[in-house]
Amino acid sequence: MKNKERLLISSCLVGQNVRYDSSNNLINDLSRLEEDFVLEYICPEVGAGMSIPRKANEISNFDPLIVEDINGIDNTKYFKLGANIALDACSKLNIKYALLKAKSPSCGNEKVYDGNFDGILIDGVGVTSSLLIKNGIKVFNENQIEDLYELAIK
Secondary structure (H helix, E strand, O other): OOOOEEEEEEHHHHOOOOOOOOOOOOOOOHHHHHHHEEEEEEOHHHHOOOOOOOOOEEEEEEOOEEEEEOOOOEOHHHHHHHHHHHHHHHHHHOOOEEEEOOEOOOOOOOEEEOOOOOOOEEEOOOHHHHHHHHOOOEEEEOOOHHHHHHHHOO
16 A cells, blocks of 8 residues: 655645635545545634634735735734744655645635625636645645645555
């Protein structure tokens, strides 16, 4: 039997109530993932010290990076810290793949909300996903599980 790859996965995707509104985004393929990977859960925001619940946050500027809550409070430092915590976990545990929550200001890997809290998505990558990608971690979202399997499970 081959050793299982470790997979960094958003805590909300495994059913933990860590989202800003105290809910989760439990995925249907969890048992399949657990058969093929050692799951390492992370919520970058909570890991960085943000509360549950918390105000919704969106990236309002990419360069320089600014992440604000719906009241205009700058929470960029928490998002950067959470990203670094995720990267440290990947480094320490030799993690090459991450399955993170789509559209999140931390975890989104293709699109994020536009920073105006109006529900409009734009092309963009969340703070954690961006740092992981820059450091060679392959990042997928919950809609790309088959792509993850094609790359990681041979």
